[in-house]
Amino acid sequence: MDFLRGRVVLLVLVLVSACIATRLPIVDLGYELHQAYSYNETSGLYNFSNIRYAAPPVGNLRWRPPVAPTVNRSVVHTGSRGRICPQATPMWETDIAPDFVVSVIEGVPYTGPTNISSFSYTPGTPDPRTTEDCLFLDIVVPKKIFDRSQNKTSVPENATAPVLVWIFGGGYTSGDKSEESPTGLIERSLKGGKEGIVFVALNYRLGAFGWLAGSSLTGNGTANAALYDQRFALDWVYKNIHLFGGNPNRVTVMGESAGGGSIEHQITAFGGSRGPAPFQQAILQSPGWYPVPEQDEQEDTLQEFLGLLNVSTIAQARSLPSSDLIAANAYQVAKTQLYGTFKYGPVVDGVFAPELPGMLLLEGRFDHNLSIMVGHNANEGLAFTPPYSVESDGLELLIKSHLPEISANAENYITNVLYPANYSGLYGYNTTVGRSALTIGDLVFSCNTDYLNRAYGNDTYAYMFSIPPAIHGQDVPYTFYTPGVSSASDVESTYIADVMQDYFTSFVETGVPNSTIGPVFEKYGARGRLLNLGLTNITAMQDPTRNPRCKWWQKGLYFPHN
Template sequence: MFGLKFIPIIASLASSAWAAPKNTISCSVTSPATTSTTSPLPTVDLGYVIQRATINETGSYYNFSNIRYGAPPTGHLRFAAPIPPTTTNRTVNDGQQGRICAQAAPYWYEIMEYFVAGSDAATLAYVEEELTAVEDALTIAGLAAPDPRTTEDCLFLDVIAPKNIFEAKKGAPVLVWIYGGGYTGGDKTSAGNPASLIARSQVDGGEGVVFVALNYRNGLFGWLSGSKFNEAGGVSNAGLYDQRLALEWVRTNIHLFGGDPSRVTVMGESAGAGSIMHQITAFGGARGPAPFSQAILQSPGFSPVSGNAQEDATLEALLTSAQSLISSNITSVAALRDLSFDELRGLNAITVARSYYSQFTYGPSVDGIFVPKLPGVLMLEGKFDKNVRAMVAHNSDEGIIFTSPFLQTEAELVANVKTIFPAASNATIDYWAQVAYPPIYDGSYGYTTITERAALFISEVSFTCNARYTDLAYGNETYSYYFTVPPGFHGEDVAYTFFNGDTTTSDDGLPVNATVAETMQRYITNFAMSKTGNPNGKGLPFFPKYQSNATVLVLGDTDFGSLTTDPVANSRCTWLQTAPYA
């Protein structure tokens, strides 16, 4: 969920291939092998570090890679809010030492891959049995070495600036990417190479954009929360504070790279877009505007965790796992803070691997400060930055890849909902089962089987209704598109956002529709470059605002450029926005 990348877990979990997801392409435009040496490469003095660029073979883009934006979140800063760099290093940094935060992925990914590929019940049962055996045998000592870039000192970002923009220093628009990955995996390079997206911004004399991608702490490193955690000196939702610090760094420093700090568009898919919802609603809007003026939210995703009880239980389960896997003496947050990075990284990997189907164990939650209430509720109450201009999107089948194929009866389905929402009252569960998502399989509610019913619920509660809340919050003045290229699964549109001309680059091996991809990139870059947040442009299908009739632009194979009514403009989303399960 939330921007996942598929990982073959049966083959790798026992030795644990907790490395970068497959099919990832560095967002760095250049590498040392392609760096030009015919002329001196530019440097930027940030005060605390001097950063040198690399350049691609044509000389079109400068890449300032692996720029530190935060002090190492280690020692007493582990589980704490990040702080700006505290040391000065005048040695020129060429950015060639890659940095990513600790990675993890749940074991149910493997079952999901077999499920969506059409495997029969016997095969799925066998896969589950094999994975359960692997899961039960996991030990930290048995984990393979991680991606060599992995480090706890991972608060770094990349800036990629077209050469003409960097040299002119006239203040070009800025596009900041926040990656998805279930809040447990991913990094600033995992979505793809932004070179084509940047080039698209300069087609037909376009102004162009400066591109930024940032790391934030994943898993337990960035997303532990709850009253017990806070009492022990931990800061809930540290990952959100990481993102905030990076965005403030952009606002302060991007002019040095040719960008305009007043024209920052933040963009993300899944957990990246869910993070953006939390940034828009940060502190309930009580601490001033967000450090960006525009936002592109693609399938904004997160599991809504509404209070301390669930997070306290997560912490207790983590400590129990630590006692089993590392030492019986680990009974507190202080003891977790004293563990080595390798121990904590391994503990994180194993606890995420054991996540309940469709879940990731760690992620944003209501903490009373950065997240005073769930983002949908804050938007409903008008407690957010109302001056952000937004473009919003969701896909046609967001939920199926998070839906357990083992849900076969009404009782199993209701038990699944209770597991996802442990604080929900019996009355809420009854309303869910009888009114909001009743067992009526004639298609009138959007499903004809138990699996489809469960998938629709996961889709709406974790993704599509979040898009709807954002559209409504901005008075229907948003631009909203509906991605329907088959199969329309969650995350399929990332290959389109970072399309590089290769029509075989989607995660599931399906071909990428070049027309849809190039159009999406033009909408994205037009929106970022427009001072009014308008994605329309010459030669593109007209993209209207959402309006009171919930109009969305369809981006699909057969209905490309058509308009339809948003399917999540429904009473279920209206009910879910009030957080009845809290």
């Protein structure tokens, strides 16, 4: 009898699931029909997962800009198969940095390994979602917003909702669109009777698949292919988001770390020569990339990658199976010898990135018609600072290894004027590690926010995340705080998380960040004021990135100019 009862219960569950699936809405994208993957009764959110926005970038489409998907209306796509681009993580990040960072924070000597080359590489178990065919995006939308756009030949613009597009970070070699749940952020956007937002998250090619560059690729491929992925996805949003209740003329892009760095490249795309960006606002959190002033600097990396594949040309690499390329990419990035770097990332290619973004901003070559919010963490550089920085000549060693073509005069200026060996605290550090960490933090992350503030005439909003230890990436759980989920344990102050989400969502909705429970968020202004988000309070203060160091870095004086 119990057996029979169990079979009946199982049958009922199957029938209920089938019934729910048939009720989930289907959106006609023209090239395909896509059904919502799920509906959350509690939150009232539809999840449209794994919507294809581009054709598979495989075979002859490797290392080229994305192209439109082929028409496939023979089936209803549900997005049930997860999609992430091939991943890779350097061993310094997994095997050295965690313990070294903890030792610095706790003030104890570091006794762990320092020699990256001594580590043996063991391939990890690949995520079953991993595929080169990964150019997909997710859309999460409140039911009330989605329903307004349905069964109508024309939807008035004032009936559509603002859109937030998330571009994930991960050193340009790891990460995916589904890493963070937007539920808490969207729910916050609905509080107090507000209209709410439509959330979009997109994949882009990573590592060698998205960032291969060098003279051997010129003429037979495209450097910075991942930037073209992002642009293609943003154009897709502009063309299609109305079908989900979103307003294509109220799009805010948001990203952290590599995501924020990508957005800064989108703001300066083509030196501003090809019209406006396909978005109206941007929130850049810790925008970061290691500056590569010309793509030929990546030729050695390209040749190393081809060598791992046992081929000599790009054309030959295009003919190989995905498994070979995925394995070579994972190995190459894992064995990255230059501590704090990820082997791949955006480069100056003369086209999409005609110069470094900071220089383009300085020269006025960018989309001027955007509303901007920027944020950085108080201790951005520590997670990327090598253990040898404990030595008295640590900064000098770092400069020589990370900027090998720097002139003697520029090196002297960095180490004796900008970041002198003065540990009194006058320059923002009191240890050799702090000195190196500030240098890396400025060059790779923090100064990028200063460039934007000044480029937009200080008519921006800026904040600094200072909850100790305020290291890079620590703010992400606050951005996506959802009570009751596992990542919520990384949030020490739910008050700060709530206020941050208020600021973000109100900026998306109105262009002005505000919160009913937080202080007024004033514009950056001529005085260079930002909001400092501490553990127990939020206060206005002078932006520490508003300094001569950032102005010097922006000019690119640390590399030879032709």
